Amino acid sequence: MEIYRAADVVARRFDEWLRHSGVVHNRCMSGFRTAILLGALSALFLLIGQLIGGETGLVIAFIFALVTNIGSYWFSDKIVLRMYKARPVAVDHPLYKMTERLAVRARLPMPKVYIIPDMSPNAFATGRNPEHAAVAATEGILRLLPESELEGVIAHELAHVRNRDILISSVAATIAAAIMMLAHMAQFAAIFGGGQRDDRGGSPLVLLATAIVAPLAAGLIQAAISRQREFAADRTGAEIAGSPMGLAQALRRLEAGARQVPMDANPATAHMFIMKPFSARGMAALFSTHPPTEARVAALLGSRQDDGRG
Numbered sequence: 026m027e028i029y030r031a032a033d034v035v036a037r038r039f040d041e042w043l044r045h046s047g048v049v050h051n052r053c054m055s056g057f058r059t060a061i062l063l064g065a066l067s068a069l070f071l072l073i074g075q076l077i078g079g080e081t082g083l084v085i086a087f088i089f090a091l092v093t094n095i096g097s098y099w100f101s102d103k104i105v106l107r108m109y110k111a112r113p114v115a116v117d118h119p120l121y122k123m124t125e126r127l128a129v130r131a132r133l134p135m136p137k138v139y140i141i142p143d144m145s146p147n148a149f150a151t152g153r154n155p156e157h158a159a160v161a162a163t164e165g166i167l168r169l170l171p172e173s174e175l176e177g178v179i180a181h182e183l184a185h186v187r188n189r190d191i192l193i194s195s196v197a198a199t200i201a202a203a204i205m206m207l208a209h210m211a212q213f214a215a216i217f218g219g220g221q222r223d224d225r226g227g228s229p230l231v232l233l234a235t236a237i238v239a240p241l242a243a244g245l246i247q248a249a250i251s252r253q254r255e256f257a258a259d260r261t262g263a264e265i266a267g268s269p270m271g272l273a274q275a276l277r278r279l280e281a282g283a284r285q286v287p288m289d290a291n292p293a294t295a296h297m298f299i300m301k302p303f304s305a306r307g308m309a310a311l312f313s314t315h316p317p318t319e320a321r322v323a324a325l326l327g328s329r330q331d332d333g334r335g
Contacts (some may be wrong), residue, residue: 067094069204093203101195102159104150105294111139111161120167124160124179131265133182136160145288146279148171149297150182151195158186169282170275177272178279181262181299188261190254194297205293259321271324276300280318
């Protein structure tokens with residue numbers, strides 16, 4: 026839990042520094058955090074590669090990291106949408122019309138709109154910038170939420186677009202998934218690669234430790250960078266929707282709905298959704314990329330009360 030709090034403190038301090046430094050906050054923040062994420066996750070690539078294959082593995086991992094970084098920038102949104110079998114909606118669909126209305130209010134280009142064939146209630150936004158953004162909602166969320174609450178959710182996702190969070194979310198999902206794949210390779214090498222260290226790589230025990238630690242490290246990096254953006258997107262989403270009530274009520278309903286109908290989601294993409302797709306317990310809670318729902322609701326309703334006093 027101390028690691029969790031430290032990650033939040035670092036993110037908040039950097040936010041405050043940017044606000045007082047006179048730079049363009051959203052773009053600078055997104056670029057800085059994206060650079061940190063790419064660098065940290067790429068370093069994990071190189072470490073795993075060296076442990077699996079020594080110098081040769083290091084070179085291969087470097088090439089793999091380079092290709093993954095470039096690919097995640099240009100194609101991460103398509104990869105994630107395809108991962109969840111998302112299908113585009115027609116312009117006359119109610120979800121499209123709602124998104125269009127809110128995009129105009131948020132002064133954003135119209136994003137592409139998708140529906141995910143899953144009964145677990147959830148939604149996310151993806152893309153590399155506002156001009157190449159997409160909003161995706163599950164069939165479950167369309168059935169669960171009334172219009173006012175669904176509007177709050179879509180406004181939250183458009184807030185991620187306006188705050189330029191979507192690039193880092195998409196990049197994190199793509200690279201974290203690749204890290205997990207490499208970790209599985211390390212585990213395979215540890216089990217079947219023999220019992221002695223050689224020039225090509227590390228000992229089986231080191232490889233096995235890497236296979237366990239690497240996904241946890243990737244998760245911690247994701248959590249450190251993405252937790253605070255949920256609070257910011259909640260605030261901006263309430264502004265876009267015109268009221269925090271719809272989103273606050275939706276968050277409570279989504280948490281209950283996600284518990285009843287958990288989503289078969291890739292852990293590497295969990296941070297992208299408005300609500301964590303599955304419950305995090307024990308050690309997994311330390312790496313949750315979402316703040317507690319009640320904390321988010323309290324922040325939303327608290328800001329509304331503060332505005333009323335002012």
